[in-house]
Amino acid sequence: MQDAKIDIKSMLPEELSALLSDMGQPSYRAKQLFSWLSRDAGSFDEMSDLSKELRAKLSEKCFVYAPKVLRKQVSALDGTIKYLWELEDGNAVETVVMRYRHGNTVCISTEVGCRMGCAFCASTLGGLVRVLTPSEMFSEVIASERDSGLSISNIVLMGIGEPLDNYENVIRFLQLINHPQGRNIGMRHISLSTCGLVDGIDALAALDLQLTLSVSLHAPDDETRSRIMPANRACGVEKLMEACRRYYEKTQRRISFEYIMIDGVNDSDRQAKLLASLVKPIGGHVNLIPLNHVEERALKPSSPERIAAFQKVLEQKGVNVTVRRSLGGDVDASCGQLRRKAGK
Ligand code: SAH
16 A cells, blocks of 8 residues: 555655665665656656665655646647646646746646635635645646656746645645755745735744745735635734735745736725735735636626726835736636546
8 A cells, every 4th residue: 555655755865865774775875866756757667777676675665656647738829738637546636837938837736625715716616625745746846847848947836725724745845846956946936825824924934935925915905805715814914914024024035915806896996005005015016817717706807997097006106016917718727717626
């Protein structure tokens, strides 16, 4: 049973060293092993510079997690690729590879489903099934890279799930993907998006990583935010903004605030002014996102005119603001459209 075996793709080189030395092996083998795992080796048999005996010993103790592609869709509009991976237990999650001029970016899922309940998002329909392991997240990046033949330079944790609701595994994933002996993707090339879990933001601040924190704000007042984002009911906007300030003061990294534009819900000039008063003092950047269509949801995107007017209010208040271009719309790969699917 794989359950009883060690998930070797979730292990850091230092841990591989300890494992190997317990097996009477020299520690430099850990480097070789980690390098294979970081290139998405699918089994120990592929690791041709390790002896047959060692490979056999390793496969007695450990398993190499290797996801299967259940479906691959390529957008005819912009070349965005959406993968549906089958996990070992039959669950499935989606990963999106986006091609930008500044480099290829992979958007990964962090959980099977989500328990945050946001009123506009497809990922939370059906709730949370389980969190993803570090190796599953690691593989989303390296298996996408291997299958697509594209080199990935940026990672966004903006797929299915709430990364700060799976904190330990997400941090380990970051250590795996960032490790100089492996994929070595710099923290400055990684963005983590959260619906605003205050304890998680504080824990992340304490680590002082150089990644970009994105906060899905979507409303500047508690009445609206609690209505569309149930997670807000626990803390409220004020406590969230205080955590953002602490994060900014500790890391000196500008926070990006995501703001979906929903017709008649959060797109008034009054809300734009309130939003400006929240983000301006901490130098936050605002990313306006026209609502993407989710079949089960009745909400509508704001009109382009309303978005432009909202943007203008923010600009007049001196806030740095951009409107997000949507990619992969024809294959339902845009923000909020990713959903859990049954595997088998
Ligand atoms: N749970 C994290 C990570 C998911 S990120 C978070 O909430 O940030 C996915 C991003 O897409 C979030 O900013 C989310 O609010 C946004 N999103 C969700 N549904 C959307 C929709 N229908 N249209 C546009 N963006 C959406």
